Amino acid sequence: xxxxxxxxxxxxxxxxxxxxxxxxxxxxxxxxxxxxxxxxxxxxxxxxxxxxxxxxxxxxxxxxxxxxxxxxxxxxxxxxxxxxxxxxxxxxxxxxxxxxxxxxxxxxxx
Amino acid sequence: xxxxxxxxxxxxxxxxxxxxxxxxxxxxxxxxxxxxxxxxxxxxxxxxxxxxxxxxxxxxxxxxxxxxxxxxxxxxxxxxxxxxxxxxxxxxxxxxxxxxxxxxxxxxxxxxxxxxxxxxxxxxxxxxxxxxxxxxxxxxxxxxxxxxxxxxxxxxxxxxxxxxxxxxxxxxxxxxxxxxxxxxx
Numbered sequence: 001x002x003x004x005x006x007x008x009x010x011x012x013x014x015x016x017x018x019x020x021x022x023x024x025x026x027x028x029x030x031x032x033x034x035x036x037x038x039x040x041x042x043x044x045x046x047x048x049x050x051x052x053x054x055x056x057x058x059x060x061x062x063x064x065x066x067x068x069x070x071x072x073x074x075x076x077x078x079x080x081x082x083x084x085x086x087x088x089x090x091x092x093x094x095x096x097x098x099x100x101x102x103x104x105x106x107x108x109x110x
Numbered sequence: 111x112x113x114x115x116x117x118x119x120x121x122x123x124x125x126x127x128x129x130x131x132x133x134x135x136x137x138x139x140x141x142x143x144x145x146x147x148x149x150x151x152x153x154x155x156x157x158x159x160x161x162x163x164x165x166x167x168x169x170x171x172x173x174x175x176x177x178x179x180x181x182x183x184x185x186x187x188x189x190x191x192x193x194x195x196x197x198x199x200x201x202x203x204x205x206x207x208x209x210x211x212x213x214x215x216x217x218x219x220x221x222x223x224x225x226x227x228x229x230x231x232x233x234x235x236x237x238x239x240x241x242x243x244x245x246x247x248x249x250x251x252x253x254x255x256x257x258x259x260x261x262x263x264x265x266x267x268x269x270x271x272x273x274x275x276x277x278x279x280x281x282x283x284x285x286x287x288x289x290x291x292x293x294x295x
Contacts, residue, residue: 014253035219072263077222079215081254085133101133108129109252 007065010050010094011075012085014109016057019080023049025059033074045071050091058085058098058105065089083109112276113137114258115283117152117168117184118210118246124148126252135258140168140246152283157181166287170208177201183286184208184244190228194235203240206282207232210248211256211264229268242282243275 013025020028026049033042045067050060063071068087075084085105088094098105117140121127124141128148131139143153147165154170158181171179172186174193177200184206187193197207209232214225229245236243245265249255256264262272 016253036222069263069266072260073267076211076256076260076264077215081215083130083134083253083255084257084260087259104129104133108126108133 006046007089008046008062009065009068010060010062010088010091011071012087012094012098013059013061013075014057014083014085014105015059016109017080018056019082020059022052022056022059025049025082026061028078029061029071029074032078033070036074036077037070041067041070047071053098057110060091060094112273113280114261114276115152115279116140116247116249116256116261117206117244118154118208119249119255121249121251124151127249127255130252130255134255136255136261143167152287154184167290168206168283168286186210187232188213190232194231197235198239201239201241204242204282204285206242206244206286207236208244208246210246212248212250212254215254226267233268233270242278243270244279245275 015022015025026047030042030047033045045063047061047063050062052059072084075082086094086097088097114136115138116131116136119127119139119141121141122144124144127139127141128150138150138152140152140154143155143165153165153167155167156169156171158169168183169181170184170186171182172188174196176182177185177196182205185201186208209229214222217225233243247254247256265272265275
């Protein structure tokens, strides 16, 4: 049987100064993406809010792999600025990495 | 292995910027000199120092009158269309022409589209006059920095192959720093 599931990538984003409301961050990225790349590209990316960490500073979102480049470019061009910390193909790997680097992250970004 | 570099970040807390760079997979950053030298930093100076330094540096200017100066390593392009014709006539070969992503964060979609077209044009110009295009974040704090993967996406958007860009930038930096007289600490 064919595997019809979309390949997705999970992105950990630093939102330490709470420039964006935790759930509205996807809305803000979609809005900027539509402005820069158009509605079709934005819809194609299927951006989803996944999770937020306990301290509410790292937001995890996902998007389709084929539109990852577009999403990364969009995030760089956001105002107020947000940073893509890590990207992973699985949520588990991303969370493991975030856990491992959490001390470094807080020292660098807070 | 390619080393990614963001040659312009501004912050007094360089250690914090270096920590952020490590997380974001940026191997080397460029910053202003504040009296002490750090590893993995290339310093940006307005004028060549009169004494031998113990740190690597590049001399940077955004003043059009200094474009032909023999000591200039990087010219910061603020308004490409205004300086395009002057660049073609006056620029010395092998200098870096730098452009900041920070300049377009607040711009609307129309201006961002125009800006990327300017970068594509500037890249062609750099290839034709034997100069190095330098794309930098222009970040003023860690959260304005750009990760290595994001840089690659932006380069693709400018029709520049990331591997080629990072390799050429590395070679160019080696040549520029090789000409300087500084003591490797």
